[in-house]
Amino acid sequence: MKEFKDLCHEARSVRRFEDSPVAPEIVNEIITLACEAPSGLNKQPWLYCIVSDHDLKNVxxxxxxxxxxxxxxxxxxxxxxxxxxxxxxIKKPFLTEAPYLIIVFGDNTAPYYVESVWLSVGWFMLAAKDKGLSTLTYTPENMECLNKLLNIDDNFIPQVILPLGYGEKKGKKVRKPFDEISKIF
Ligand SMILES: Cc1cc2nc3c(=O)[nH]c(=O)nc-3n(C[C@H](O)[C@H](O)[C@H](O)COP(=O)(O)O)c2cc1C
Incomplete structure (x- = not known):
C-alpha cells in the first residue's frame, strides 16, 4: 500500500488508457470511498453513474x-x-479507451452541492490512485446531454466525467512552490 504523500505526488491527469479490464468491485470500492467525503448538511448530493457499455461510451x-x-x-x-x-x-480518445466512464452529477437542491461533489471527486482521484488506476477530471463546457442519455432527473447537474482505468505513465508534475501559494500570518 502506498503512503498518502506518494499518492499525492503521483496522481496525474491521464488522457490515454490501456484496454486492460478493471474488476467492477474495485470501481465500487473507489466510489464508496469517494462518498466518505464530507458534504454540506451531510446531504451527500452526489450521483456516480458507472458506464462500461461500449456503445454508450461511443455515444x-x-x-x-x-x-x-x-x-x-x-x-x-x-x-x-x-x-x-x-x-x-477536440479528440477525446480516453472516453472510449478507458474501461469505465464515471459520470458525476450534483443535486442542485442541496446546499453547497458543487463544493461537496468536487470534494468527493478529490477523494475519488486519490482512491483510484491507491488502486493503481488513473483518471482525469474531464469537464466539457456543456454536459446537459448527459441527463438525457442516462435518464437522470434535471435537478442533478453533470459536474465531471472521470475516465477510469490503467493509464499511461506520466512524468513529474509541475506545481508552484509553497512560498508562492501561501501567506503566513
Ligand atoms: C476542475 C478541473 C477541470 C479540468 N478539466 C479538464 C478538461 O476538461 N480536460 C482536460 O484534459 N483536463 C482537465 N483538467 C485537468 C488539468 O488540466 C490538470 O489537472 C492540470 O493540467 C495539471 O496536470 P496534472 O493533473 O497531470 O498534474 C481539469 C482539472 C480540474 C481540477
Whole structure:
C-alpha cells in the first residue's frame, strides 16, 4: 500500500488508457470511498453513474467531441496555444479507451452541492490512485446531454466525467512552490 504523500505526488491527469479490464468491485470500492467525503448538511448530493457499455461510451464521446468543436471555435488564440502545449485537442480518445466512464452529477437542491461533489471527486482521484488506476477530471463546457442519455432527473447537474482505468505513465508534475501559494500570518 502506498503512503498518502506518494499518492499525492503521483496522481496525474491521464488522457490515454490501456484496454486492460478493471474488476467492477474495485470501481465500487473507489466510489464508496469517494462518498466518505464530507458534504454540506451531510446531504451527500452526489450521483456516480458507472458506464462500461461500449456503445454508450461511443455515444458520449461523439456528443463530447461535438461540444468541444463548438468550444474550440469560440476560444481565442492564446487559449488554443495553451491547449496545444498540453496536447489537448477536440479528440477525446480516453472516453472510449478507458474501461469505465464515471459520470458525476450534483443535486442542485442541496446546499453547497458543487463544493461537496468536487470534494468527493478529490477523494475519488486519490482512491483510484491507491488502486493503481488513473483518471482525469474531464469537464466539457456543456454536459446537459448527459441527463438525457442516462435518464437522470434535471435537478442533478453533470459536474465531471472521470475516465477510469490503467493509464499511461506520466512524468513529474509541475506545481508552484509553497512560498508562492501561501501567506503566513
Ligand atoms: C476542475 C478541473 C477541470 C479540468 N478539466 C479538464 C478538461 O476538461 N480536460 C482536460 O484534459 N483536463 C482537465 N483538467 C485537468 C488539468 O488540466 C490538470 O489537472 C492540470 O493540467 C495539471 O496536470 P496534472 O493533473 O497531470 O498534474 C481539469 C482539472 C480540474 C481540477
Amino acid at each position: 458520449i464521446r461523439t456528443a463530447c467531441e461535438k461540444v468541444e468543436t463548438e468550444f474550440y471555435n469560440k476560444i481565442n488564440q492564446k487559449r488554443k496555444e495553451a491547449f496545444q502545449k498540453m496536447n489537448i485537442t
